[in-house]
Amino acid sequence: MATLYELMRLARDNDPEAIGTILYLFEPKIKKSSRCIPYGNRDDVEQEVKVAMVKALRRFDTSSTPGFWEFIESAKQSSHMSCSVSDDS
Numbered sequence: 512m513a514t515l516y517e518l519m520r521l522a523r524d525n526d527p528e529a530i531g532t533i534l535y536l537f538e539p540k541i542k543k544s545s546r547c548i549p550y551g552n553r554d555d556v557e558q559e560v561k562v563a564m565v566k567a568l569r570r571f572d573t574s575s576t577p578g579f580w581e582f583i584e585s586a587k588q589s590s591h592m593s594c595s596v597s598d599d600s
Contacts, residue, residue, distance in 0.1 A: 522568040
């Protein structure tokens with residue numbers, strides 16, 4: 512199975528199988544999130560969420576997404592907090 516990153520890249524190129532797989536993977540989250548919506552409107556809201564996801568997938572620029580280590584380095588550089596451990600015993 513392809514990674515989510517690979518699926519997103521394929522979905523951006525309008526690959527229907529990749530789009531379907533992504534929607535399938537997010538289906539449980541969409542269903543869980545829609546529980547707070549009145550029952551009569553759930554299907555409509557879930558469908559609107561899926562339409563918005565497809566539109567976002569087509570716009571998403573994976574080329575500017577940093578890799579894991581680039582993200583960690585960026586987080587270290589932008590962090591204004593420091594962590595220290597002290598031994599109080």
